Amino acid sequence: MMGFWEVTLSLIGGLKYTCLIFALTLVLALPLGLVISFGSMSKFKPLGYVVKTFVWIIRGVPLMLQVIIFFYVPGFLLGTPVLSRFASVIAAFVINYACYFSEIYRGGIESIAKGQYEAGQVLGMTKSQIFFKIILMQVVKRILAPMSNEVITLVKDTALARVIMIVEVIQAAQNFAGYGLMWPLFYTAVFYLAFVGILTLVFGYFEKKLSYYKV
């Protein structure tokens, strides 16, 4: 019979991937999403259409399929593996989440009243001063709730990495099921709940921090 600590150690091995995928995706997709949202709002119409179509495709196709494509297709086309399993997962996740984030950003940015920009303009500010000193904080406040949903979904989506044989935490737990052990699966559930619980607290903290003003 496998003991509690043995299982825990094994699950921690899986959890390492879960956390890495989560953290890397977040760090890379948050800024990339901003770039994509600027692209989709571009005054240069062709760029806007191309970016919007791209976002539409990425959001319309299952993330699982994107992970598989990123792993197999470049290697198949070039006749040699291009991206490691882990790199494929990160690439697929970053692009997918950046597209989701970009739509949230765009909604937030477009919801800011024109008068805020104009007030900055008549005070002689530059475009980037207006964006970073006036608009951004208001957008952050507006998008906090939808972002928190998306980030919590990301925690759970990390499990998709298993489709290309990355042993993330659920796969690690499932390996024990082969030995007739069911409880590691529930153990995993506890990991997820703790993870999501911490995120909920973090977002709650920011929401409270920003509650001193209304937009």
Place this chain on the structure above:
Amino acid sequence: MPILEVKNLVKSFGKTEVLKGIDFSIEKGDVLSIIGSSGSGKTTLLRCLNFLEFAENGTIAINDKVIYDGSEKAKMSEQYIREMRLHFGLVFQSFNLFPQYNVLKNITLAPMLLKTDTPENIEKHALELLEKVGLSDKLSSYPCELSGGQQQRVAIARALALSPDILCFDEPTSALDPELTGEVLKVIKQLAEHDTTMIIVTHEMNFAREVSDKVIFMDEGVIAEQGTAKELFENPKNERTATFINTITK
């Protein structure tokens, strides 16, 4: 020499010509009120002066120096436009304060970014302005904690912080409950007494009559009549001016 001289300003949105050749001037320290019915182009005129819109034709001169020429607008850089904007201040109907900053920061933000002075002096000036608009005790309040009238007074202080040559108001009291208009008009009146050059679009006829050195009546994109407050209100020459003043003061 007029501080501002506008000649033949023309502005269209698509096919509709909204300003059809506007000519007027204003002397330093004077108050000019612009009245006229809805849609006559008053807001558009102020927006052209503040370069939020760009007139296709006509010139804007400050102290006899042409700073804007509609026929050459393609040549103007963004930097140049920003500098020209600083000749004018604009107080919006809807205040447009920055919600995430307190009152003091709303006033000091732009001067700090533009480095118009040392931070200490900017802050000192801001405190003086707050005193002028009667809100010294509110410097650390946030806009959402203020009444509309207080917000508009902060907006006035914010515009004054950059010491514009000409301060423009677009219906500064239209978004306010009637009992709050008085406090804002009082501040504007004080500014007038201290020789602030101002252009005020307003529907407050009694107020316009009291503070203005000059009044313009706009009608369908043209200046139908201009003159002293006394001339326009007591002895309008244009029939439409007379009708407008009659209906609005009733």
